[in-house]
Amino acid sequence: xxxxxxxxxxxxxxxxxxxARRFWRRLRAQRAALAAASVVALLVLIALAAPLxxxxxxxxxxxxxxxxxxxxxxxxxxxxLGGIGADHWLGVEPQTGRDLFARLVYGARVSLxxxxxxxxxxxxxxxxxxxxxxxxSRSVDQLLSRATDVIVAMPLMIMALALxxxxxxxxxxxxxxxxxxxxxxxGNTAKIVRAQTLTLKGLDHVAAARLSGWNTLQVARxxxxxxxxxxxITYAALLVPMNISVEAALSFLGVGVKPPTPSWGQMLxxxxxxxxxxxxxxxxxxxxxxxxxxxLTVLGDGVRTALDPRAASRLRVGTGRxxxxxxxxxxxx
Amino acid sequence: xxxxxxxxLRRALGxxxxxxxxxxxxxxxxxxxxxxxxxxxxxxxxxxxxxxxxARQLNLDDPLHLRxxxxxxxxxxxxxxxxxxxxxxxxxxxxxxSYQSGRQVLDIIATKLPVSLSLVLGAMVVWLxxxxxxxxxxxxxxxxxxxxxxxxxxxAGTATPVFVIGLVLMIVxxxxxxxxxxxxxxNLTDDPEQWAWNLLLPWLSxxxxxxxxxxxxxxxxxxxxxxxxxxxxxRAYGVGERAVVGRHALxxxxxxxxxxNANNVGSAVGGAVLTETLFGLPGIGQxxxxxxxxxxxxxxxxxxxxxxxxxxxxNAVADVLYAVADRRVVLA
Numbered sequence: 001x002x003x004x005x006x007x008x009x010x011x012x013x014x015x016x017x018x019x020a021r022r023f024w025r026r027l028r029a030q031r032a033a034l035a036a037a038s039v040v041a042l043l044v045l046i047a048l049a050a051p052l053x054x055x056x057x058x059x060x061x062x063x064x065x066x067x068x069x070x071x072x073x074x075x076x077x078x079x080x081l082g083g084i085g086a087d088h089w090l091g092v093e094p095q096t097g098r099d100l101f102a103r104l105v106y107g108a109r110v111s112l113x114x115x116x117x118x119x120x121x122x123x124x125x126x127x128x129x130x131x132x133x134x135x136x137s138r139s140v141d142q143l144l145s146r147a148t149d150v151i152v153a154m155p156l157m158i159m160a161l162a163l164x165x166x167x168x169x170x171x172x173x174x175x176x177x178x179x180x181x182x183x184x185x186x187g188n189t190a191k192i193v194r195a196q197t198l199t200l201k202g203l204d205h206v207a208a209a210r211l212s213g214w215n216t217l218q219v220a221r222x223x224x225x226x227x228x229x230x231x232x233i234t235y236a237a238l239l240v241p242m243n244i245s246v247e248a249a250l251s252f253l254g255v256g257v258k259p260p261t262p263s264w265g266q267m268l269x270x271x272x273x274x275x276x277x278x279x280x281x282x283x284x285x286x287x288x289x290x291x292x293x294x295x296l297t298v299l300g301d302g303v304r305t306a307l308d309p310r311a312a313s314r315l316r317v318g319t320g321r322x323x324x325x326x327x328x329x330x331x332x333x
Numbered sequence: 334x335x336x337x338x339x340x341x342l343r344r345a346l347g348x349x350x351x352x353x354x355x356x357x358x359x360x361x362x363x364x365x366x367x368x369x370x371x372x373x374x375x376x377x378x379x380x381x382x383x384x385x386x387x388a389r390q391l392n393l394d395d396p397l398h399l400r401x402x403x404x405x406x407x408x409x410x411x412x413x414x415x416x417x418x419x420x421x422x423x424x425x426x427x428x429x430x431s432y433q434s435g436r437q438v439l440d441i442i443a444t445k446l447p448v449s450l451s452l453v454l455g456a457m458v459v460w461l462x463x464x465x466x467x468x469x470x471x472x473x474x475x476x477x478x479x480x481x482x483x484x485x486x487x488x489a490g491t492a493t494p495v496f497v498i499g500l501v502l503m504i505v506x507x508x509x510x511x512x513x514x515x516x517x518x519x520n521l522t523d524d525p526e527q528w529a530w531n532l533l534l535p536w537l538s539x540x541x542x543x544x545x546x547x548x549x550x551x552x553x554x555x556x557x558x559x560x561x562x563x564x565x566x567x568r569a570y571g572v573g574e575r576a577v578v579g580r581h582a583l584x585x586x587x588x589x590x591x592x593x594n595a596n597n598v599g600s601a602v603g604g605a606v607l608t609e610t611l612f613g614l615p616g617i618g619q620x621x622x623x624x625x626x627x628x629x630x631x632x633x634x635x636x637x638x639x640x641x642x643x644x645x646x647x648n649a650v651a652d653v654l655y656a657v658a659d660r661r662v663v664l665a
Contacts, residue, residue: 157606158606162621162634166362249496268497272504275508289497
């Protein structure tokens with residue numbers, strides 16, 4: 001009895017290689033998810049390489065170019081196509097003349113950075129609260145579940161909007177937006193994790209681990225976390241595009257990331273006025289948002305399918321001889 | 334306490350407790366911020382005298398719990414505000430007074446609420462009809478070209494932020510094609526037809542992204558139901574395809590649709606803020622953004638509480654509807 005327990009424990013704490021490998025295989029089996037993953041990778045690369053790309057262009061996102069603006073015509077960029085040329089690859093911003101390409105690629109940094117960091121916060125808090133509620137005493141569970149209900153009752157956009165009003169102006173806005181989204185948006189993660197932990201708690205191997213004298217922390221780490229990984233990762237993958245939209249929305253309303261820091265949502269604030277003179281001023285940030293959220297959503301769907309045990313048959317991977325063949329190929333690659 | 338009555342009572346009690354806790358948290362978060370509360374409350378444009386007056390009005394020397402008690406009193410029996418020279422009575426439910434305009438917060442909300450309700454409720458009709466309809470259609474036409482097109486369109490729909498859809502709709506429909514004038518809010522009671530025409534674009538902007546989520550959910554739930562044994566039995570008995578899909582499979586999607594609708598009220602309210610700002614509709618959202626920008630704290634707090642009230646209410650109603658649609662919930 002104790003031998004099998006040790007074996008089970010060792011198995012759970014061993015590197016998650018088989019699970020991770022199966023996950024990648026199942027993800028790659030979906031063409032749409034693969035394409036989305038490539039787009040996301042490209043976007044991350046652009047965000048990371050923003051200083052390099054703008055150096056290549058010879059511009060930066062904050063310098064004003066009044067000479068490129070026709071102030072007589074209300075601030076329209078000089079030249080055809082909104083000032084597109086060898087110096088300014090995508091033209092310049094109306095009224096300020098700031099380089100659009102530079103603002104767009106630096107905007108990717110803000111967008112992805114805020115969304116990812118906020119997701120990490122949401123998932124971290126949500127998982128901690130959910131696991132504690134499910135494993136704690138009845139009163140702890142009551143308290144945390146009630147707290148979760150309350151946080152779910154407060155709409156993220158509204159609370160974020162309101163909170164941004166009272167924070168002193170000196171606080172760095174990008175960090176602030178991340179914190180606000182992360183600290184308010186953990187409710188659903190906590191709910192999912194609590195429900196999943198309760199299910200896992202009833203399973204034999206977890207009960208056995210508890211009976212063999214492991215403390216709660218050991219049980220949580222070795223027996224519960226592996227079972228929680230799939231639902232948490234699935235939900236986190238859905239949170240990222242949602243957070244991108246929220247950051248863009250807050251910045252669009254003028255209470256999120258503030259100039260001179262570029263953000264896609266903020267770029268759209270004034271874009272509707274200029275759509276005839278400089279259509280790319282509207283189309284570029286809107287398109288960037290659309291592509292990013294779409295790619296992340298498709299990738300999230302793919303992650304869900306890859307982690308869903310019921311989806312195995314649909315993907316036609318993960319069973320039988322084909323599986324062994326693929327695994328072999330993978331280890332050599 | 335058991336059965337449906339007990340469930341209703343428990344749910345109502347839960348909603349009241351949640352609302353109470355929300356009010357405490359919102360109050361504490363906004364009125365116990367580090368820094369000069371009077372200055373923040375009054376806003377950056379206030380003169381030192383005004384700040385002083387605000388500090389007196391808020392009784393900042395009192396401990397926080399006492400101040401919250403006064404706030405609760407105002408909510409249930411009304412409150413008096415001294416404006417220096419005269420005393421102004423704010424009848425219950427009193428949410429406080431704006432420091433920018435001097436108007437009572439509840440008055441401001443009452444004048445803005447019809448606009449926001451028109452927007453959100455109208456959009457809800459659009460997203461339910463459009464979303465569930467698309468979901469049913471794509472579950473029915475599974476594997477055909479039309480289903481693939483619908484799936485692609487709904488996927489694109491979920492990926493487009495509300496304000497991007499709104500911007501594009503406004504520019505294309507009002508600007509380029511000039512099919513509609515730029516929306517301007519008309520009261521429903523003044524002219525129902527103009528009301529609907531002017532809200533058409535805002536409704537679509539707000540509803541499309543939600544409709545996409547409903548389409549995906551309805552499709553998934555219906556496909557699951559269609560694969561179940563009782564559906565096969567219906568088919569074996571010769572029940573027509575239209576009845577199988579339209580009546581029996583749709584019933585399986587009812588409960589998840591209700592649950593999602595409740596879940597999405599919060600995000601729809603957020604979307605309403607964007608839609609109102611974009612189209613210049615004089616609703617609660619636009620007022621909230623304004624209040625946030627000028628840091629008019631009583632207005633911000635009052636609006637957050639009122640919105641919280643509606644979200645909690647919507648959740649409670651949805652839970653009850655969910656229980657009606659699926660009686661097993663009551664037992665849980």
